[in-house]
Amino acid sequence: MGIVVQKFGGTSVANKERIENIANIIKDTYKKGNDIIVVVSAQGDTTDELIDKALEINPNPSKRELDQLLNVGEQISISLVAMALEKIGLPVISLLGWQSGIITNSVYNSARIKKIDITRIENEISKHNIVIIAGFQGINKYDDLTTLGRGGSDTTAVAVAAAINADKCQIFTDVEGVYTADPRKVKNAIKLKEITYDEMLELAILGAQVLNNRSVELAKKFGVKLEVLSSLNPVPGTIVKEDVKMEKMVIRGITKDTNISLISIIGVNNKPGEAFKIFSKLANNNIDVDVIIQSIGRDENKDIVFSVAKDKCKEVLKILKETISDAKIITNDNLAKVSIVGAGMISHPGTASKMFEALYDSNINIQMISTSEINISVLIDLKDADKAVSAIHDSFFGK
Amino acid sequence: MGIVVQKFGGTSVANKERIENIANIIKDTYKKGNDIIVVVSAQGDTTDELIDKALEINPNPSKRELDQLLNVGEQISISLVAMALEKIGLPVISLLGWQSGIITNSVYNSARIKKIDITRIENEISKHNIVIIAGFQGINKYDDLTTLGRGGSDTTAVAVAAAINADKCQIFTDVEGVYTADPRKVKNAIKLKEITYDEMLELAILGAQVLNNRSVELAKKFGVKLEVLSSLNPVPGTIVKEDVKMEKMVIRGITKDTNISLISIIGVNNKPGEAFKIFSKLANNNIDVDVIIQSIGRDENKDIVFSVAKDKCKEVLKILKETISDAKIITNDNLAKVSIVGAGMISHPGTASKMFEALYDSNINIQMISTSEINISVLIDLKDADKAVSAIHDSFFGK
Numbered sequence: 001m002g003i004v005v006q007k008f009g010g011t012s013v014a015n016k017e018r019i020e021n022i023a024n025i026i027k028d029t030y031k032k033g034n035d036i037i038v039v040v041s042a043q044g045d046t047t048d049e050l051i052d053k054a055l056e057i058n059p060n061p062s063k064r065e066l067d068q069l070l071n072v073g074e075q076i077s078i079s080l081v082a083m084a085l086e087k088i089g090l091p092v093i094s095l096l097g098w099q100s101g102i103i104t105n106s107v108y109n110s111a112r113i114k115k116i117d118i119t120r121i122e123n124e125i126s127k128h129n130i131v132i133i134a135g136f137q138g139i140n141k142y143d144d145l146t147t148l149g150r151g152g153s154d155t156t157a158v159a160v161a162a163a164i165n166a167d168k169c170q171i172f173t174d175v176e177g178v179y180t181a182d183p184r185k186v187k188n189a190i191k192l193k194e195i196t197y198d199e200m201l202e203l204a205i206l207g208a209q210v211l212n213n214r215s216v217e218l219a220k221k222f223g224v225k226l227e228v229l230s231s232l233n234p235v236p237g238t239i240v241k242e243d244v245k246m247e248k249m250v251i252r253g254i255t256k257d258t259n260i261s262l263i264s265i266i267g268v269n270n271k272p273g274e275a276f277k278i279f280s281k282l283a284n285n286n287i288d289v290d291v292i293i294q295s296i297g298r299d300e301n302k303d304i305v306f307s308v309a310k311d312k313c314k315e316v317l318k319i320l321k322e323t324i325s326d327a328k329i330i331t332n333d334n335l336a337k338v339s340i341v342g343a344g345m346i347s348h349p350g351t352a353s354k355m356f357e358a359l360y361d362s363n364i365n366i367q368m369i370s371t372s373e374i375n376i377s378v379l380i381d382l383k384d385a386d387k388a389v390s391a392i393h394d395s396f397f398g399k
Numbered sequence: 400m401g402i403v404v405q406k407f408g409g410t411s412v413a414n415k416e417r418i419e420n421i422a423n424i425i426k427d428t429y430k431k432g433n434d435i436i437v438v439v440s441a442q443g444d445t446t447d448e449l450i451d452k453a454l455e456i457n458p459n460p461s462k463r464e465l466d467q468l469l470n471v472g473e474q475i476s477i478s479l480v481a482m483a484l485e486k487i488g489l490p491v492i493s494l495l496g497w498q499s500g501i502i503t504n505s506v507y508n509s510a511r512i513k514k515i516d517i518t519r520i521e522n523e524i525s526k527h528n529i530v531i532i533a534g535f536q537g538i539n540k541y542d543d544l545t546t547l548g549r550g551g552s553d554t555t556a557v558a559v560a561a562a563i564n565a566d567k568c569q570i571f572t573d574v575e576g577v578y579t580a581d582p583r584k585v586k587n588a589i590k591l592k593e594i595t596y597d598e599m600l601e602l603a604i605l606g607a608q609v610l611n612n613r614s615v616e617l618a619k620k621f622g623v624k625l626e627v628l629s630s631l632n633p634v635p636g637t638i639v640k641e642d643v644k645m646e647k648m649v650i651r652g653i654t655k656d657t658n659i660s661l662i663s664i665i666g667v668n669n670k671p672g673e674a675f676k677i678f679s680k681l682a683n684n685n686i687d688v689d690v691i692i693q694s695i696g697r698d699e700n701k702d703i704v705f706s707v708a709k710d711k712c713k714e715v716l717k718i719l720k721e722t723i724s725d726a727k728i729i730t731n732d733n734l735a736k737v738s739i740v741g742a743g744m745i746s747h748p749g750t751a752s753k754m755f756e757a758l759y760d761s762n763i764n765i766q767m768i769s770t771s772e773i774n775i776s777v778l779i780d781l782k783d784a785d786k787a788v789s790a791i792h793d794s795f796f797g798k
Contacts, residue, residue, distance in 0.1 A: 020456075054482055057483050058483060066482075068481070072474050076468060082464045083456045086461055087459075145495075
């Protein structure tokens with residue numbers, strides 16, 4: 001008994017049957033005497049359909065109006081989920097992001113939560129109403145609607161759980177938990193019982209689709225106990241928390257990220273501040289840059305190579321053209337980043353060579369390498385990505 | 400030059416081409432130096448589709464959650480219209496009902512506007528932004544979303560025009576103005592240059608689809624100059640105002656209303672207060688009742704016959720069953736109300752008999768009659784409705 005936050009993604013609310021299914025999950029948790037806050041995403045492909053609708057009218061709409069439009073997706077979900085709970089006789093109320101007091105900054109399309117005024121949520125909980133909150137949404141100081149960017153509903157769930165001091169935050173998805181690799185692609189993938197925030201964070205950043213990284217950061221910061229589990233199959237999932245019983249694994253997971261564009265700037269002026277100028281301008285535009293390599297070029301100038309999310313590529317090119325008019329810019333969209341993650345690898349110096357050997361044995365060419373304390377990433381050809389994940393998984397976890 | 404409110408209905412924003420069309424109308428008005436407030440409805444059949452979506456999940460959703468869902472329709476329209484104006488280089492901002500300060504009571508599904516806090520609208524207008532407001536929407540004192548009922552966008556437009564003291568309020572629709580009868584049905588229908596609020600109000604109440612009656616009431620109360628015109632054909636429409644030059648017409652229009660259920664209660668206890676009990680209960684549930692006839696029945700008891708909007712019939716029957724368990728209730732959905740409207744008819748005593756004669760000549764049976772100072776209505780079989788309108792129109796305006 002206590003306060004439980006349950007987050008359901010777009011596939012879990014995609015149609016009448018799915019909505020009735022999650023209504024029963026919520027009912028079961030409620031009947032055990034818990035107070036419940038539910039956070040839902042937009043149904044199925046609703047967000048993409050709304051974006052298409054916008055681009056048909058205007059290929060370059062303002063981000064403010066796009067957020068005004070995109071807020072619609074979660075609004076539909078919360079009212080339908082509330083109606084499904086009403087139908088089975090449960091006390092329920094749906095709340096939009098702003099009705100839930102979720103206040104963000106004004107970076108439209110990828111806003112950050114600044115604070116949550118929990119007055120209304122607490123008021124509804126005190127009446128033992130089940131509260132259905134629209135994920136992904138917020139409001140800024142101008143009373144304009146914002147969105148938190150892709151995966152924003154996870155962030156909403158964790159932030160609300162932290163603000164209301166919930167006992168746990170359950171993230172329901174279409175897989176049964178966190179696996180050593182994508183179970184839809186690697187048949188021997190192993191479900192992890194527990195995982196640390198840091199490991200989960202690396203997995204999320206490196207492309208595991210199960211949780212978005214900002215939500216994991218928030219959970220770590222506020223000590224929110226996370227559980228990743230399936231909305232379709234009622235079995236225990238994966239617990240994400242600070243300390244876990246080590247399962248004697250060197251690595252915890254293998255991920256693949258195909259949302260990558262590699263951008264090469266050939267011949268940047270070799271004087272101090274040039275690289276800073278480029279990357280500070282990208283940062284000011286809220287563009288995350290990954291895997292930066294800077295090299296001395298063939299003449300007096302340097303080459304700079306870095307990767308960004310594929311959907312940001314157009315914006316990045318526009319910024320680069322404004323910043324450095326004289327350099328040649330090459331892009332490559334045909335890549336994937338495959339990574340291994342695990343706190344255990346620090347004490348196992350052979351980990352990197354074992355990974356590279358698996359790729360070599362599969363005849364896969366490595367284009368770039370980057371490492372952190374608990375991950376090793378390689379950039380390879382997109383067509384080799386699934387083969388690479390399987391080969392590395394077999395090498396570490398056996399066939 | 401001044402402040403112009405322009406309202407566009409669902410067909411005017413139904414798709415990309417229609418939205419681009421109204422963007423050009425708005426642009427023309429803006430380029431003439433006007434400040435502009437635009438009020439839009441949901442696209443095409445969006446509201447009906449949302450209702451279907453709700454009923455699929457729960458045949459009897461709470462009105463609060465239904466309003467939470469229905470608000471989505473206008474939210475989509477305003478952002479798309481704003482994006483279309485951005486594309487042609489105009490300064491624009493979309494505002495939801497609550498962002499526009501439209502505060503209503505808490506009668507979900509058919510809320511009334513209590514006041515409009517125009518701070519935000521004035522602020523945007525002072526920056527010469529074109530303001531796109533979501534019609535039909537409001538917010539109550541609990542910070543919950545409400546809707547104003549069918550035709551609510553007209554009400555929003557007139558209420559905003561009154562609050563901001565606009566120079567005029569243009570209602571764009573798919574006909575060119577107010578006609579003596581529906582021009583899609585009666586080929587000799589005449590477009591009126593001017594009409595009084597009272598006549599327009601009767602026409603609206605009696606089923607002319609061109610304006611909803613609450614918006615006309617509001618316009619009369621605050622002296623808002625209305626113009627009804629076409630969004631597809633740029634010709635002068637019909638002006639609605641207090642005094643008009645009489646065009647020597649006895650009647651101003653003929654209307655048809657097919658959204659009618661006739662409810663007969665056979666054998667109500669013949670004691671004081673019984674009718675009051677029934678009608679006060681219906682009023683408390685915000686159900687408008689029309690054409691009441693009370694008669695002495697065949698025995699000690701009375702019969703009460705009245706009409707309501709067809710979509711309220713189910714709710715009325717539920718209320719009647721709770722209030723009077725012993726009486727027999729009969730409903731008839733197969734009716735139409737045909738009415739003639741005009742301030743001139745008071746001084747022309749032959750008007751009613753001329754109307755009845757036209758119906759008699761067309762072999763149409765009259766089931767019930769009701770009259771007011773400026774209208775005469777008859778209930779007839781649904782199948783005869785169009786024939787009746789044409790016959791009466793020919794009789795008053797010639798073939």
